[in-house]
Amino acid sequence: xxxxxxxxxxxxxxxxxxxxxxxxxxxxxxxxxxxxxxxxxxxxxxxxxxxxxxxxxxxxxxxxxxxxxxxxxxxxxxxxxxxxxxxxxxxxxxxxxxxxxxxxxxxxxxxxxxxxxxxxxxxxxxxxxxxxxxxxxxxxxxxxxx
Amino acid sequence: xxxxxxxxxxxxxxxxxxxxxxxxxxxxxxxxxxxxxxxxxxxxxxxxxxxxxxxxxxxxxxxxxxxxxxxxxxxxxxxxxxxxxxxxxxxxxxxxxxxxxxxxxxxxxxxxxxxxxxxxxxxxxxxxxxxxxxxxxxxxxxxxxxxxxxxxxxxxxxxxxxxxxxxxxxxxxxxxxxxxxxxxxxxxxxxxxxxxxxxxxxxxxxxxxxxxxxxxxxxxxxxxxxxxxxxxxxxxxxxxxxxxxxxxxxxxxxxx
Numbered sequence: 001x002x003x004x005x006x007x008x009x010x011x012x013x014x015x016x017x018x019x020x021x022x023x024x025x026x027x028x029x030x031x032x033x034x035x036x037x038x039x040x041x042x043x044x045x046x047x048x049x050x051x052x053x054x055x056x057x058x059x060x061x062x063x064x065x066x067x068x069x070x071x072x073x074x075x076x077x078x079x080x081x082x083x084x085x086x087x088x089x090x091x092x093x094x095x096x097x098x099x100x101x102x103x104x105x106x107x108x109x110x111x112x113x114x115x116x117x118x119x120x121x122x123x124x125x126x127x128x129x130x131x132x133x134x135x136x137x138x139x140x141x142x143x144x145x146x
Numbered sequence: 147x148x149x150x151x152x153x154x155x156x157x158x159x160x161x162x163x164x165x166x167x168x169x170x171x172x173x174x175x176x177x178x179x180x181x182x183x184x185x186x187x188x189x190x191x192x193x194x195x196x197x198x199x200x201x202x203x204x205x206x207x208x209x210x211x212x213x214x215x216x217x218x219x220x221x222x223x224x225x226x227x228x229x230x231x232x233x234x235x236x237x238x239x240x241x242x243x244x245x246x247x248x249x250x251x252x253x254x255x256x257x258x259x260x261x262x263x264x265x266x267x268x269x270x271x272x273x274x275x276x277x278x279x280x281x282x283x284x285x286x287x288x289x290x291x292x293x294x295x296x297x298x299x300x301x302x303x304x305x306x307x308x309x310x311x312x313x314x315x316x317x318x319x320x321x322x323x324x325x326x327x328x329x330x331x332x333x334x335x336x337x338x339x340x341x342x343x344x345x346x347x348x349x350x351x352x353x354x355x356x357x358x359x360x361x362x363x364x365x366x367x368x369x370x371x372x373x374x375x376x377x378x379x380x381x382x383x384x385x386x387x388x389x390x391x392x393x394x395x396x397x398x399x400x401x402x
Contacts, residue, residue: 006194013198017302020309021347028237029340056336105336 038065038082039121043095043108047130048077050106051097057081057108067108081108089125090115096129106131171363172355175293178286188291189298196257196292196358197299201306203252208307211244212236212314219315220323229325233334236315237308241338241346242402243394245308250353250390253300254383258361261292262382265365266375274366289366293358300354301347308346345401352397353390360386 048070057065065083072078083089092113097106110125119125219235265288268274277284312334320327364382368374 007190009198010190010194013193013201014298014302017197017299017305020305021302024241024305024308024343025340028241028335028338029343054339 038084040068041081041083041089041119041121042124043079043081043128044073044124045077045079045097045128045130048079048097048106049131049133050099051079051108051131052106055105055107057083057110059087059110059112064110079108089113089119091117091119091123091125092127093119093125094127094129095125097131099131099134167367168359168363171289171366172359174285175289175359175362178283179290179294181286183286184294185287185291188287189294192291192295193299195260196253196295197303200253200256200299200303203256204249204303204307205310207248207252208245208310209314209317211248211307212240212311212316213318215239215244215311216315216318216323220319220325229323230329230333231337232315232319232325233312233330233332234337236319237312237334237338238342240308240311240315241342243346243398245304245311246346246349246353247390247394249304249307249350250300250357251387253296253303253354254357254361254386254390258357258386259379259383261358261361262365262368262379263375265362266368266378269366269368270371270375284366289362292362293355296354296358297351298354300357301350304346304350304353341402345397348401349394349397352393356389356393357386360389 051067051070053067053069055067056063057067064087065081067079068082069080070077071080089110090113092115094111094113096109096111098109099106113127215236216232219232220229223229223231223235265274268288274284274288277287316327316330319325320330361382364378364385365375368378
């Protein structure tokens, strides 16, 4: 009976420990256990300064996916996003890189379009908007080039 | 005729010899850990001793560490108007640094000292010699289960420490200081990367080895009589705490 209690306690300890570890890994570390969810959609930008793999993709402020990969093609940045299945994107949807708050991190905002055509997985969104360069804006303002 | 030069040389030689013996000790522990008949029951018993019995002290230190991080972080971040980043600050400092180190120090204080004393007493009462005489390998019987249990238990304790600490920070930041709970957790989720968690996990693995290794070594080669056990227990606690902090620096500079 005594030994059984000890083993139960050890079992409980191991389960709680592994549960904590997986909570950290999955909830905070964004470890994707069952493959990567969602469909890949591509978009090209002149600049993606500040955007990282893992950045959030939002529609109307709701998270619908994440940036999976950022590559370079013909000196333009190609961003691969994985979008949750079930979210349909029209092929004239506008993809813009925005900043959270004044000094927050960069995220991608998709503004839905009006077209009837829906982008297929692996497809490409053509309307893109580069991030606003805060320093450029300020210097334009200071030197009166607005 | 002991010239100062000779004294310096003798101390240096003794130190190098000690380090060599410790390394050999770890090597032979690893060697015996790889040979088949693993004493599972003894490993479970040691996980119970190192892990389960440390849970209460880990919970207590974790909740207060998280709470004080929440408080300190809030007062620092408020100066820059970025209280929203409190969750990030608490989670990153816990996962990367404080979780592994504090858990290892707590295990040293609670289980490491007891291990060193237990093995030391076995040594001075000639129980280890008796084991050898009965053809039971003391390395395999006493040291290996403890090292394996340390490698299993310390990372799990660290994970518990991290989660409890994050909720401690939540208590202070959200319930006491009025940050919204969505902000606390979503900023945390944005900032914490898998590499942070992997780094903390690797750290705690190595700390598990360091603590059990140093404590069993100090007990195994204890001095004479009760005084020898007292000395080696103290040395075990001091040396493994120091080694954990020193190794932590090197791990951090290598990993991140």
